[in-house]
Amino acid sequence: MKILFMGTPEFALFGLSALCDAGEDVCAVVTQTDKPSGRGMAQTPPPVKVYAEAHGIPVYQPKTLKDGAFADELAKIDPEMIVVVAYGKILPPYVLDYPKYGCINIHGSLLPRYRGAAPMQRAVMNGERVTGVTSMYMAEGLDTGDMLLKEEVEILDDDNFEDVHDKLGAAGARVLKATVDAAKRGDLHPVPQDDALATYAQKIEKEECLLDFSADGKRLHDKIRALSPFPLAYTFLPDGRRLKIRRAHFLPAAQSAPYGSVISAGRDGVAVSCRGGLLYIDEACPEGKKMMSAADLANGRQIAAGDLLGMPKGEK
Secondary structure, three states: OEEEEEEOOHHHHHHHHHHHHOOOEEEEEEOOOOEEEOOOOEEEOOHHHHHHHHOOOOEEOOOOOHHHOOHHHHHHHOOOEEEEEOOOOOOOHHHHOOOOOOEEEEEOOOOOOOEOOOHHHHHHHOOOOEEEEEEEEOOOOOOOOOEEEEEEEEOOOOOOHHHHHHHHHHHHHHHHHHHHHHHHHOOOOOEOOOHHHOOEOOOOOHHHHEOOOOOEHHHHHHHHHHOOOOOOEEEEOOOOOEEEEEEEEEEEOOOOOOOOEEEEEEOOEEEEEEEOEEEEEEEEEEOOOOOEEHHHHHHOOOOOOOOEOOOOOOOO
16 A cells, blocks of 8 residues: 655654555655754754655655645655645645545544644643553644544553653554554444534643632643643742743642742752742753753752742842
8 A cells, every 4th residue: 555644743653654664655755845943043854854765765855745746746746545644734625635545643632532633742741641542534623533443541640742642653653553454454444423522622832831829739740741842831029030840740738928929949850830830940041041950050059949930030
């Protein structure tokens, strides 16, 4: 079966490498265009492109798929199946309808929950204990196609986005391989999604990354986990600099200090008053500095007991 693979970031590599390792005929790869990255903003190829070129797979990087822009190339590739994993663009009908065995997508949630752009981050942010991956036939709607196979994945208390990303990537590779094998046997049994159970995982916006210490401490911890290691949740130091937080933990406690007050700062963490207890900042990066442990933050006088966090420059 000739498979055209469409994907862009590291998450897509799990599925692409699984197909290649299994000896599937990945006849071409479609990925997004190179983007500026790093301090020098050099043009950087997406991970899928790097992998494909290293394995001798033809790579296409169309700027758009709209209005039949990729129709000629698609006809030349002539795939029997299209596999899509985190490609990042909507597929128009002429692409969806082309392959004999359909367009199959691997989505990082247990559909119909968490349709949309950020299912992994939203699951962690919402304190979910279980998530998973779903293979499905693609349709014109946003993650609305008929479901094929699923695999559940546990989210542990201290798992961050990176941990869940890697777990779901590995699960997605297994589900994709099983789905392709079942397609070859003619043994796929599509199940329509119940739209009444659908939830939407919208893209993470910058303003969401700011911590509000009047919120419940567990929700703050979940947000920090969901945004680590990128883009990172943040607050403001008393001098107005941002403090980006990579790791924290929450302990319920009775306390009456104003929300955002630093109660203590040392090896055990920087304890900050919040609703329901204390949020302990374990690892963070002050603006203009490197990532530091809580002890280093205190020893370097970046933060101290009595400080009030959360106030940007120019505000009182």
